Amino acid sequence: MEPTNSDILIIGGGVNGTSIAMALAGRNPGKITLVEKGGLATGATGRSGAMVREHYLNVELVRMASDAKIFFEEWPKEMGYDLKFQATGRILLFNESDAGAAIANGEMNRTEGVNIETLNPDKTMELIPLANLDDVKVSLYEPEAGHADPVATTYAFAKEAQKKGVEIITRTAVNDLIVKGGRIEGVETTTGKINASVVINVTGPWANSLIGKHDVPLPITPIRVQMVHLRRPPKLEMLEQIIIDHTCGAYYRTDGTPNTLVGGEAPEDMLEIVNPNAFGLNADHHFITRFWNRAVNRFPDFADATCRGGYGSLYDMTPDGNPILDESPNISGFYNVAGFSGHGFKLSPVTGEMVADLVTGQSKSPHDYTFFRHSRFNENSLIIPTRPYSTRVHQ
Numbered sequence: 001m002e003p004t005n006s007d008i009l010i011i012g013g014g015v016n017g018t019s020i021a022m023a024l025a026g027r028n029p030g031k032i033t034l035v036e037k038g039g040l041a042t043g044a045t046g047r048s049g050a051m052v053r054e055h056y057l058n059v060e061l062v063r064m065a066s067d068a069k070i071f072f073e074e075w076p077k078e079m080g081y082d083l084k085f086q087a088t089g090r091i092l093l094f095n096e097s098d099a100g101a102a103i104a105n106g107e108m109n110r111t112e113g114v115n116i117e118t119l120n121p122d123k124t125m126e127l128i129p130l131a132n133l134d135d136v137k138v139s140l141y142e143p144e145a146g147h148a149d150p151v152a153t154t155y156a157f158a159k160e161a162q163k164k165g166v167e168i169i170t171r172t173a174v175n176d177l178i179v180k181g182g183r184i185e186g187v188e189t190t191t192g193k194i195n196a197s198v199v200i201n202v203t204g205p206w207a208n209s210l211i212g213k214h215d216v217p218l219p220i221t222p223i224r225v226q227m228v229h230l231r232r233p234p235k236l237e238m239l240e241q242i243i244i245d246h247t248c249g250a251y252y253r254t255d256g257t258p259n260t261l262v263g264g265e266a267p268e269d270m271l272e273i274v275n276p277n278a279f280g281l282n283a284d285h286h287f288i289t290r291f292w293n294r295a296v297n298r299f300p301d302f303a304d305a306t307c308r309g310g311y312g313s314l315y316d317m318t319p320d321g322n323p324i325l326d327e328s329p330n331i332s333g334f335y336n337v338a339g340f341s342g343h344g345f346k347l348s349p350v351t352g353e354m355v356a357d358l359v360t361g362q363s364k365s366p367h368d369y370t371f372f373r374h375s376r377f378n379e380n381s382l383i384i385p386t387r388p389y390s391t392r393v394h395q
């Protein structure tokens with residue numbers, strides 16, 4: 001079969017690959033092709049909690065998340081896409097050991113313009129009267145935070161990209177990179193060769209699969225994480241806010257129905273390194289029990305919930321829990337955009353524009369992609385918060 005030609009080839013049709021496709025297409029850099037081995041949003045994106053918040057522990061990430069939140073609020077009105085964003089509010093609970101960090105981080109976020117309140121337990125109880133807050137010393141409350149639909153968001157990005165001329169090819173895997181003399185020349189796919197002088201690897205947990213024989217592996221580890229569905233009993237149906245329980249690493253994400261998705265990001269919840277092509281897609285019994293017990297400890301009425309199982313998914317973890325947005329130091333024209341470590345959904349509208357800057361050499365985004373340079377892992381300049389929380393792997 002004759003090879004096809006493209007100027008830019010994007011590998012991966014998750015929320016980040018499609019956002020990059022849309023952003024690049026707005027810059028007219030020539031022909032853009034996106035290749036996805038399954039359907040769009042069938043990787044980590046489709047199983048995401050898709051929570052949208054501004055609270056972060058680094059100023060740069062707060063600013064990115066704030067701009068991205070505006071996108072989720074405004075884009076449906078401006079562009080007519082239903083991203084199913086619901087501003088449920090988000091409450092973060094802290095015990096004694098993280099109370100000082102929470103107060104300081106709340107202050108920093110407010111200075112950056114985030115609508116976030118610092119609450120004592122009495123005020124928190126007014127928001128979630130059925131919670132047991134005995135161990136809670138302080139809370140942060142983001143009334144404008146919420147969640148969107150990750151599949152709808154990805155398809156919206158893809159549709160906008162297609163309108164601007166991007167070709168999207170699904171059910172086609174990239175099998176290998178074509179590298180000659182230290183330059184990328186294209187890729188081999190399951191349906192033939194595609195020539196391209198720029199290739200962007202946006203394959204999340206699979207990011208190292210393609211690099212193999214051509215480049216040093218990225219510091220990205222595929223970690224299996226699990227989510228558990230609890231149908232709340234009638235007494236708890238009014239619990240619609242997202243709760244992030246920093247005392248134990250649990251989080252609770254409702255979806256506008258009486259169902260709550262319970263996740264965990266304590267260190268012991270994130271120990272399972274897996275092959276991204278062969279991992280448990282359902283939740284394990286002992287994780288269901290662990291997460292449900294945490295839910296009952298915080299909201300005793302969860303003891304009357306109905307468990308509807310759960311699922312396994314993947315985080316593409318880096319050592320500092322933040323992504324790499326960079327050109328390969330060894331393959332000219334080959335870019336890696338991966339390692340979002342479980343928090344890349346909300347940032348995706350902003351990430352697309354940052355990567356468009358990186359690839360085109362333009363500076364249209366207010367956010368600096370060099371913050372996420374690959375070399376930070378060797379320069380002893382990891383993205384570490386000034387005031388981290390003790391129970392979370394990523395912040």
Ligand SMILES: Cc1cc2nc3c(=O)[nH]c(=O)nc-3n(C[C@H](O)[C@H](O)[C@H](O)COP(=O)(O)OP(=O)(O)OC[C@H]3O[C@@H](n4cnc5c(N)ncnc54)[C@H](O)[C@@H]3O)c2cc1C
Binds near residue numbers: 036049337342
């Ligand atoms: C359980 C869970 C909860 C989460 N909750 C949140 C949250 O609340 N808020 C938030 O901001 N983020 C959250 N995240 C993180 C967020 O979902 C991810 O960071 C984001 O979706 C990653 O998108 P991506 O496009 O980079 O990767 P992916 O969605 O994984 O996309 C990569 C794509 O590459 C494709 N691919 C791989 N190899 C090849 C190949 N060789 N050829 C062609 N295609 C290939 C895959 O099929 C896949 O579709 C969560 C993630 C999980 C798993």
